[in-house]
Amino acid sequence: xHELGVASEILDVALSEADRHAAKKVTSIRLRVGVLRSIESxxxxxxxxxxxxxxxxxxxxxxxVEEPVRIxxxxxxxxxxxxxxxxxxxxxxxxxxxxxxxxxxxxSLDVDS
Amino acid sequence: xxxxLPYEVRxxxxxxxxxxxxxxxxxxxxxMGQGGNVRIDxxxxxxxxxxxxAAAIRALLAERKIYALNLISSPGSGKTTLIEAxxxxxxxxxxxxxxEGDIETxxxxxxIRKHGVQVRQINTRSTCHIQPxxxxxxxxxxxxxxxxxxxxxxxxxxxxxxxxxxxxDARVVLLSVTEGDEKPLKYPLVFKTSDLLVITKTDxxxxxxxxxxxxxxxxxxxxxxxxxxxVSATTGEGMSPLLDRIEVLRATKD
Numbered sequence: 001x002h003e004l005g006v007a008s009e010i011l012d013v014a015l016s017e018a019d020r021h022a023a024k025k026v027t028s029i030r031l032r033v034g035v036l037r038s039i040e041s042x043x044x045x046x047x048x049x050x051x052x053x054x055x056x057x058x059x060x061x062x063x064x065v066e067e068p069v070r071i072x073x074x075x076x077x078x079x080x081x082x083x084x085x086x087x088x089x090x091x092x093x094x095x096x097x098x099x100x101x102x103x104x105x106x107x108s109l110d111v112d113s
Numbered sequence: 114x115x116x117x118l119p120y121e122v123r124x125x126x127x128x129x130x131x132x133x134x135x136x137x138x139x140x141x142x143x144x145m146g147q148g149g150n151v152r153i154d155x156x157x158x159x160x161x162x163x164x165x166x167a168a169a170i171r172a173l174l175a176e177r178k179i180y181a182l183n184l185i186s187s188p189g190s191g192k193t194t195l196i197e198a199x200x201x202x203x204x205x206x207x208x209x210x211x212x213e214g215d216i217e218t219x220x221x222x223x224x225i226r227k228h229g230v231q232v233r234q235i236n237t238r239s240t241c242h243i244q245p246x247x248x249x250x251x252x253x254x255x256x257x258x259x260x261x262x263x264x265x266x267x268x269x270x271x272x273x274x275x276x277x278x279x280x281x282d283a284r285v286v287l288l289s290v291t292e293g294d295e296k297p298l299k300y301p302l303v304f305k306t307s308d309l310l311v312i313t314k315t316d317x318x319x320x321x322x323x324x325x326x327x328x329x330x331x332x333x334x335x336x337x338x339x340x341x342x343x344v345s346a347t348t349g350e351g352m353s354p355l356l357d358r359i360e361v362l363r364a365t366k367d
Binding site: 010012 | 157334
């Protein structure tokens with residue numbers, strides 16, 4: 001249930017930003033979520049929907065931009081993968097380093113002013 | 114047919130350079146979402162309030178020259194046992210304070226209290242990790258005037274504690290050999306963000322299928338700088354190098 005804290009933070013940010021821009025309603029929220037965060041989209045959406053009930057963000061659509069794992073291989077450079085891996089997706093060599101895929105941020109909101 | 118989903122997941126990859134030199138930030142679409150007539154750019158970490166509390170903890174620790182370890186593992190991997198070993202090692206060498214995190218009960222705090230050190234229990238109830246804001250308020254209530262080493266035992270869980278830095282100087286992940294050697298593959302973030310990996314209960318290796326080298330490889334792939342220790346609290350094997358290392362790390366903050 002670690003999505004609960006994330007959903008609650010998303011709602012807080014959305015409501016305070018909407019308020020700051022004197023918006024009446026938040027219609028859509030765009031998020032960037034790294035796959036290393038192990039966020040279950042369905043669970044996040046369910047919790048957000050529940051928390052947002054009765055607020056200006058009720059019924060807001062969550063647009064989740066999934067960030068892949070970023071892998072750096074000495075030979076092949078940077079690759080991306082859908083999940084954590086210990087070998088280069090291109091040359092299959094082990095010992096690559098994982099340098100990204102843990103983002104968890106709110107990119108933008110669409111609101112009715 | 115069901116109702117349309119209230120969310121959409123798109124995998125758009127990393128920022129790429131456009132041919133015209135413009136930056137396509139994470140492939141963000143320029144169209145509006147459903148409804149809405151104004152777009153507000155926010156670009157802020159969802160963990161910001163937690164990050165702020167962690168920064169306040171870091172400042173408090175720096176001011177008091179306290180070295181802090183955040184201990185993370187599955188339930189029953191040996192976090193409390195490692196803390197007890199550290200308490201024996203640091204007995205009389207400067208104060209150790211302990212913060213225990215559990216969903217419920219004071220069992221761990223009572224176990225630690227017998228060693229005569231300052232200990233606080235955080236019961237997180239429905240939350241699966243220690244929140245930095247909670248740790249900060251506990252630390253503010255404690256008398257840390259003599260404390261040189263702070264041991265924070267997180268809630269037994271390999272997922273959520275990994276996402277929430279507590280302002281610690283080093284993060285320690287424990288993995289017991291009975292849990293299986295695929296854990297770094299299944300829970301990559303905690304292995305990516307930990308400074309020390311302690312493989313525990315090695316006296317049980319003859320009885321379980323656990324490839325230590327596989328874990329070492331996977332952990333190194335997740336974090337090339339990780340320091341790996343193999344210990345058995347039961348036989349004492351491997352404990353000295355780990356305790357020595359923690360003593361050296363603690364001294365870096367003197």
